[in-house]
Every structure is written in structure tokens, then in C-alpha cells.
Amino acid sequence: MQRRNGLFWGIFLLTLGVLFLARRAGWLDVDWHSLVNLWPVLLILAGVNLILERRGNPAAFITTIMLAVALPTTLFGFFSHNRDRDHDGFHMRWNHDDDDDDNDHTYSDNDSGDNDDDDDNNDDDYREERERRNVESAETHSNTFSEAMDANAHEAVLKLSGGAGRFFISDPTSELIKADTKQTVGTYSMSVDRDPTTHTPTIELKPKNEHEHINLKDGDFENRVDVHLNATPIWTMDVALGAGQGNLDLSQYAVKNMKIGAGAADLDLKLGAKADQADIKLDVGAASVTVHVPKEVGCRIKKDGALNVEHLDDFTDVGGGEFVSPGYDASQKKMTIRYNGGISSFRVVRY
Known part of the structure; x- marks a missing residue:
């Protein structure tokens, strides 16, 4: 096989x-x-x-x-x-x-x-x-978006969408968010809505015209987004990517809920151990997906998809498309990864 x-x-x-x-x-x-x-x-x-x-x-x-x-x-x-x-x-x-x-x-x-x-x-x-x-379209447009951190914000929501391109989340910032964008087609916009009661900010970063025609010919198109977040809040994230690359290093962030939708993409996701409970949903098409999970976190994988090439070497198959990491029941922190893939390669690495 x-x-x-x-x-x-x-x-x-x-x-x-x-x-x-x-x-x-x-x-x-x-x-x-x-x-x-x-x-x-x-x-x-x-x-x-x-x-x-x-x-x-x-x-x-x-x-x-x-x-x-x-x-x-x-x-x-x-x-x-x-x-x-x-x-x-x-x-x-x-x-x-x-x-x-x-x-x-x-x-x-x-x-x-x-x-x-x-x-x-x-x-x-x-x-x-x-x-x-x-x-x-060959002209590159660069923009920087930022939002100040509110000390009363204990949780935060990020909604990121971008279509075809390269997307990165990396080192934290002292601000709530700092994002740099470079694109040859269209521009991005960012909005921040704060709940007056809970002070929870909802950040939405997306292209201004998501239906604009994109020429994918080599050399004519660039779409890169670099995002830095504040490490203090507990994050809920909703990320929608098209074709391209996603390199999301969330090891320094507390992420309790995350949903990623991707098409024909190369996705590398690194998760951390800062949240007691984390629920991660991955819905991809013809993609290559690698997820890095801390060894100290008990991880359960629920997989759906007929034409997947899977690499879950450190996990035990418990039946019904579910896999668990060693010592899952005894782990104080737990994470559930729900994976739904089309024709894809799916790998989970414990570090």
C-alpha cells in the first residue's frame, strides 16, 4: 500500500x-x-x-x-x-x-x-x-497593518483569507497584530471589531476584492502575507487559503480553536502547548499537510478522506479513523485534530 x-x-x-x-x-x-x-x-x-x-x-x-x-x-x-x-x-x-x-x-x-x-x-x-x-499587474504593492494591544483583551479572534499565495505566521509582537502584505494584484484590508463587554477583538484580514482575476503566470504574480500576533490572549483562528504555501508557526501562541481551509496548498503548521484544550480542524483539497505537535500534549486525530497518504508513525490506531498519541489519557493538556482531506498527504510529527 x-x-x-x-x-x-x-x-x-x-x-x-x-x-x-x-x-x-x-x-x-x-x-x-x-x-x-x-x-x-x-x-x-x-x-x-x-x-x-x-x-x-x-x-x-x-x-x-x-x-x-x-x-x-x-x-x-x-x-x-x-x-x-x-x-x-x-x-x-x-x-x-x-x-x-x-x-x-x-x-x-x-x-x-x-x-x-x-x-x-x-x-x-x-x-x-x-x-x-x-x-x-507586475507592480508590487506593499502595506503594513497594525492594531494596538488592549490589556483587557484575554481572548482574540483572527480571520485570515487570501486565495492563492504565501502566508506566514511567526514570532509574536507587542501589538495585538502586525501584518505585512505584498501583492501584484489588488490590496488587502484589515478591520478590528471589539466586543464592548468582553473586550475580545475580532480581526479580519482579507483581500479587498476577493473575486479579482489573478494571472498565475510565473513572474507576474506575488501574494505574500506575514502575520505577527500578541502572545498574551487565547486565540481562535479561522484561516482560508487557496493554492500556494502556508507556514504557520503557532508554537508561541495559546490557540484553543482553529479552522483551516486550503485548496492545492503546501501547509506546514506548528502547534504549541500553551492551551489546556485545543481543537484543530483541517479541511483541505489536493494538499500536502504537515502538523507539528508537542510531545507533552496528548493528541487525538480524527481523520476522514479516502485518498490520503498518511504518516502517523507515533500514533496508535484505535479504529474508526481515530489515532491517539502515547499516554493520551494521562496527559494534562489535550489536543484534537480533525482532518478532512481530498487527495492529500497528511503527516503529524511530535517534537
Whole structure:
């Protein structure tokens, strides 16, 4: 089983790398719309693969290879289709004007009714506009957000969202929060609402326009967020990430509740031992997730997800998709990790 998991991820990454290389080299001329519409085949293929694996059928080897090729191809096609659709939508607005002219059926003396020259001009206009937008998007915008710490705030809430990009939480600050953002598309905004009774602040840091088109072409896009929090309050966190990287070092913070949603991301999460009880929920798609847990904390893992590659070497399988760390019942501090993954790699390391 472990060898087959390694085969899956090896072919998955190999296929994805070849597709990106082929696109950059201009080798691909594919109808992505037709390909993306075949996504239900992935569900069928995944179901067949699970059935064959459970029965120990050798044919599972073949379906594993097929799935490892089909999944990255479909994901790549989805993002390529969306990108091309945005460009085509702009181009169609130019052609729409030409269609109106065609309906009038009136031409000048030098126009035979052939729109080839018009189409060439439209293509040139489209390329010029695309290049102009790419130049504008290459400009990096930097911002710093901060909020003063209130000594009466014993708890705090952080809501962080960012789509595709790189996200970091690291060393504490004397302020309630200090965040540095760098992006080539759009800007971020931060709001802080304080409960008048409990003095609990709720911080929301997110892009101003979460639906703005992002060009993921290498070199054209940057989205980085560095967050530093105050270590005094007990934290509740809700983090929503898209594709990219998340490096969240929370070892110096008391985190009692945390929810992370991520798409195709590489997530590294380091938890601490400052909270007596901690509840961590991870809901990811095609992601690689590594969680670091202190050895002095009793940890229970509740896992859900059929196509996960898991590395839980220091944990005991107690059945029903649950795992516990050694000496869990005797531990004074406890942590529960609820993991729901699509096609992902999940590792928990005790330190």
C-alpha cells in the first residue's frame, strides 16, 4: 500500500511538471473546456480504484496510474480553461462589435465583406491590452497593518483569507497584530471589531476584492502575507487559503480553536502547548499537510478522506479513523485534530 501511494504521488508530480513545462514552451493546443467537462470521470475512476484496492485486485495498480495522470491533467485544465476564458471574454467583446457590422451588410468601397483585416486588428488590440495589464499587474504593492494591544483583551479572534499565495505566521509582537502584505494584484484590508463587554477583538484580514482575476503566470504574480500576533490572549483562528504555501508557526501562541481551509496548498503548521484544550480542524483539497505537535500534549486525530497518504508513525490506531498519541489519557493538556482531506498527504510529527 505504501509503495502504491509513492507511485501515485510520483506520477502526479511528474505529470503536473510536464504539463507546466509544455505550456510554457507552447507545445499545448488543447480544448480545455471539453477536458474539464469530463471531471465526473475522476470520481468514477477513484471509486473503482478504492474497490479494487480493498479487494486486493492487481488491477488497482493500473487504476492508480490512470488516476495519477488524470487528476493533475484535469486540475491543470481547469485553471487553464478559467484563464483562457477570461482572455476570450475580453476578445469576444471586440468581435461583438464586428458582428453588429456584419448584420448591417454594408461595406465601404475598399471592404469586400471580408473581416480578416478587422480580425487582425482586433488580435493586435487584444495583445496590446493584455501586455498592458500584465505590466500593471507586475507592480508590487506593499502595506503594513497594525492594531494596538488592549490589556483587557484575554481572548482574540483572527480571520485570515487570501486565495492563492504565501502566508506566514511567526514570532509574536507587542501589538495585538502586525501584518505585512505584498501583492501584484489588488490590496488587502484589515478591520478590528471589539466586543464592548468582553473586550475580545475580532480581526479580519482579507483581500479587498476577493473575486479579482489573478494571472498565475510565473513572474507576474506575488501574494505574500506575514502575520505577527500578541502572545498574551487565547486565540481562535479561522484561516482560508487557496493554492500556494502556508507556514504557520503557532508554537508561541495559546490557540484553543482553529479552522483551516486550503485548496492545492503546501501547509506546514506548528502547534504549541500553551492551551489546556485545543481543537484543530483541517479541511483541505489536493494538499500536502504537515502538523507539528508537542510531545507533552496528548493528541487525538480524527481523520476522514479516502485518498490520503498518511504518516502517523507515533500514533496508535484505535479504529474508526481515530489515532491517539502515547499516554493520551494521562496527559494534562489535550489536543484534537480533525482532518478532512481530498487527495492529500497528511503527516503529524511530535517534537
